Amino acid sequence: MREVRTLLEAAEVVARLREKDESALRYVMDRYGDNLLRTAYLLVKDRQAAEEAVQDTFLQAFRKIAQLNHPDQLHAWLVRIVVNRCRMQQRTWSWRHIFPTLGEKRLLLESDEPGPEEMFFDQWQSGSVSHAIHQLAYNYREVITLYYYHEMPIAEISGQLALNLNTVKARLARGRAQLKDILNREQEARP
Template sequence: MDDKKLVKELIAGNKKAFEEFYDKYYLCLYRSAYFLVGNKMDAEDILQDTFITAWNHIGELRSVNSLKTWLYRIMIRKAYRSGERKSKEVPDEYVQDKTDTTMLERGVSSDFTQDISQKNELQQALQMLDIKHREVIVLFYYEEMSISEIAKTLGCFEGTVKSRLSTARRKLRIILQSNDDTFNNLKMEVV
């Protein structure tokens, strides 16, 4: 079912349409929530709250064309409100495999995804970024949104998104390089 028909059915209160709506968007929203908050339990709570809010407010959607953007905006607001970040977990294999494929397709070096320790290192580095920089990385690389889609989702200018993305990349590079330097120094001391 296309989004236009789906929204009409949701407004009418059709529960079958809600199941289809959920199936269509839950994985990408969950993945983004997970990378924003850093653990499965909080991501699941955010996902649930996002869909409840969407169900309750679907009639307020201004344009069917902006359904995806509207959902991400709700999810990001829920992530902001989720409070303190709890212990970090390694994402389940399906999310991690999708992440690897997506990052390679978007031009991120395969060095990031060669082995599980590097995957964990990237996840930890991502969690070291503040939420504004983390969200642009997640939306751009993991959700494959364009700069203009991210700007609409976050309610800011495209220039702001570009600036945050550039800063986030630079910070990630510094974090990852400092981790490599620390690891290399430890190896040198052991030898």
């Protein structure tokens, strides 16, 4: 009964979004905003960057809602957009490192040495799963986030990331092994 209601609700929301109804957009942001923000935070490791990725996700969804063929897949579609947005941010970041002058000002402000607040935050976070996920390489972070935070089956992750099933399996296996190592190390290091 609850599922039927959810399906009807999703169909109605998508229909209203297609008519460019802003109250429908607000409803979608209220409903999925926190979930997408937490996903983006796990991926990009930065609160501000995650917030921007989610804003752009809702904007893109609002403008391109006609591309969503199955209204019941609204949440999965939003997750796909946010994952792509985060990937885009990662790519922009790497361009700045290849051509340092492009982001010189920002790099000067962002010192490699952590400040006292960052050190306190790191220490406080140490031992947490999210902190451990942040230490993984981006490829593994994506798969691990979808697998654990979104509890997606492997086949769905493969569709979401447009990756071969075996690639997802391999990344998941390596990511899980690394995650376990990091968590064990942090647990041992704790007083």
